[in-house]
Amino acid sequence: MAKKLYVGNLPYSVDDEALHSHFAQYGTVESAKVIMDRESGRSKGFGFVEMAQDSDADAAIEKSNGAELNGRALNVSEARPQAPREGGPRRGGFGGGGDRGPRRGGFGGGDRGPRGPR
Template identity: 45%
Template sequence: MNIYIGNLSYTVKESDLRQVMEDYGTVDSAKLIIDRDTNRSKGFAFVEMPIEAEAINAIKELDGAEYQGRQMVLKEATPKRSY
């Protein structure tokens, strides 16, 4: 399952995010979204967890939890729409 994680502190690194999510199960990938112009984090990321039950538990436990001074938003990522 692909998980959207929003409202992240701009100082969070992919390795930090992976470590937090691995407390809840197997993580295939953690991708922090970076602004091309400023080369800074945009404050959100996507984490891929292959076992759906672990991903659902991570969302349930971490949505609204405080991490590095901000309340994280976690939900199942939806595919990007094409217009």
């Protein structure tokens, strides 16, 4: 079964292919992905590598953790499962509809409570 590795402190110049090449020296790499910032398109400085064999992944951790790649010491460890995000589904915007009590509402509308005589 494949083992996923976390690779931190990556130089910003490293792309998916360079990450794949670095870890291929330890065994079969199933995937290598540098995480990119959505807005800038630049590397966030970390990525994930999936090794085909657990023994190859263990060797990669042992030999690459602390080793330099383009002048930076890598942090390599077994990846932990992603923690569930708190707060449930995201809702954007201001205010909202519905009865939230008297004199509430804001930008999104909603119940403003009773209005005086006109």
